[in-house]
Structures are given as C-alpha cells and as structure tokens.
Amino acid sequence: MPVTPLMVKELREKTGAGMLDCKKALEASDCDMEAAITWLREKGIAKAEKKASRVAAEGLCSVEVSGNNAVVFEVNSETDFVAQNEKFTSLLAKVGNIIVNSEAKCTDCALNIDVEGKKLSEIILEASGTIGEKLSLRRVSRVVKTDSQVFGAYKHMGGKIVTLVLLNGTDGEAARDVAMHVAASAPQYISE
Numbered sequence: 278m279p280v281t282p283l284m285v286k287e288l289r290e291k292t293g294a295g296m297l298d299c300k301k302a303l304e305a306s307d308c309d310m311e312a313a314i315t316w317l318r319e320k321g322i323a324k325a326e327k328k329a330s331r332v333a334a335e336g337l338c339s340v341e342v343s344g345n346n347a348v349v350f351e352v353n354s355e356t357d358f359v360a361q362n363e364k365f366t367s368l369l370a371k372v373g374n375i376i377v378n379s380e381a382k383c384t385d386c387a388l389n390i391d392v393e394g395k396k397l398s399e400i401i402l403e404a405s406g407t408i409g410e411k412l413s414l415r416r417v418s419r420v421v422k423t424d425s426q427v428f429g430a431y432k433h434m435g436g437k438i439v440t441l442v443l444l445n446g447t448d449g450e451a452a453r454d455v456a457m458h459v460a461a462s463a464p465q466y467i468s469e
Contacts, residue, residue, distance in 0.1 A: 278308045292317050294407060318403060336360050336415070337436035341373035347428050348377045349441050350387070350417045352401075355410040361435075368404045368412070369436070372397065376417060387417045431456035438463075 280303045288299040288310060294317050302320075306312035336353035337360050352369050354360050375397055381387040388398040397414070405412040422428060422443055429442040429452025442456040 280304055280308060284308060284310075288313055288317075292407070318406075320406070336412075337366075337369055338416075338432075338439035339369050339373050339436055340430040340432065340439050340441050341377040342428050342430060343377045345422050345424070346377055347420045347422070347430070347441055348373065348381075348417060349420070349439055350376060351415040353413045353415045354408070359408055359410050359412075362408065364404070364408050365412075368401070368408075372401070372414065375400075376419075381417060382419045384414055384417045388414060427452045429453040429456040431460050433457075433460045 280300055284303055285296055285299045288294070288303060289296060291310075292299070292314055294302070298317060298320070299313070302313035302316040303310075305316050334353060335355065335357040336351060338349065338351045340347060340349045350373060352365075352372055354365060359365050375390055375392055376387050379387070379390045381390055388396065388401075390397045392400060401412050401414055420428070420441060420443055425445060425447075427444050427447055427449050429444060429449065431440045431453060432438070433440075438460050440456040440459045442452050442459060444452045444455065
C-alpha cells in the first residue's frame with residue numbers, strides 16, 4: 278500500500294516526528310501505524326544516544342507543589358531556543374508532576390521513577406529524540422512541610438531562576454514575597 282500524505286500527517290500528529298521521518302517509518306512498516314510508531318521510537322532513542330556526549334547547559338528550572346511536598350528541579354537542553362519550545366515546556370511540566378507525586382529526593386532517584394512501565398530517564402531520552410537535542414534532568418531537590426507551614430515559590434525569567442521558601446504559619450502571599458526577594462538578591466550561601 279502506498280504511503281499517503283494523510284497517513285504521514287496522522288503519524289506526525291501522534292509522534293511529533295518530522296514529516297520525512299514519518300514517511301520513512303510508514304514505508305519501513307508497510308503502512309502499519311503502530312509499527313511505524315515503534316520504528317520512530319527506536320530511531321529516536323538511537324538518535325538521542327548519539328547525542329549523549331553533547332553538553333546540555335541551557336534549559337529551565339521549575340517548582341512543583343503537591344500538598345505538603347514540593348520539588349525544585351532543572352531540565353537542561355543544548356540551546357536556549359529549545360528551552361522555549363512548547364514540547365520542552367510540556368516535558369518540564371510532566372517531569373515535575375511525575376517527581377512531586379513520587380518519593381524521589383534526588384536526581385538519580387527521580388531518573389529511576391517507574392512511569393507506566395518506563396523509567397523517567399527513558400521518557401526524557403524519547404523526548405530528546407523527538408525534540409532533536411540532548412535533554413537531561415540535572416538537579417532535583419524535595420522539600421516537605423508540616424501542616425503549620427507554607428510554601429512560597431517564585432519563577433523569574435520564565436524559569437531561569439526559581440526559588441522555594443518554607444515559612445512557619447499560613448501566609449502564602451508573604452512566603453511568595455520572600456521567595457521573590459530571594460531571587461532578586463541572589464544569595465550565594467544560606468549560612469556561614
């Protein structure tokens with residue numbers, strides 16, 4: 278069966294892969310959509326593994342709060358252009374949601390979180406193949422509060438600077454203001 282533009286479009290919408298890659302996948306899988314998706318995933322992971330030696334020094338930080346748990350984390354990319362991409366920001370939100378709803382307290386623990394039969398590291402690797410740059414989870418830190426405390430979070434410059442403050446009491450607005458001042462003053466140390 279010949280590959281039609283409609284089939285290419287459908288596969289592109291499902292996977293986010295390029296049109297030429299979608300056409301090649303459909304040709305290689307004899308127009309079987311599921312086999313084409315598998316083919317693209319395998320090729321994407323292979324491409325991502327080739328990029329593993331590259332430096333991912335750009336990216337964004339974020340903070341996710343869920344009940345008495347908060348995580349501050351950073352996902353890096355090779356260029357700042359990718360960090361502004363909708364696919365990257367969607368990945369950032371997904372990663373934050375996965376980590377905050379787990380018990381992970383560090384980067385290695387987070388990368389090993391099981392998400393529907395896949396590790397978080399595999400999800401990031403697949404996204405790297407789709408986006409076309411090396412992506413990495415660089416830092417993760419978890420903060421747990423009591424019911425008599427409140428979190429204050431602040432993102433500056435779209436996630437270039439992220440602060441999280443934990444205060445005693447229930448004034449969330451004051452906590453956010455303190456977090457904003459921490460970002461503005463850029464302290465180098467917490468204590469002597």
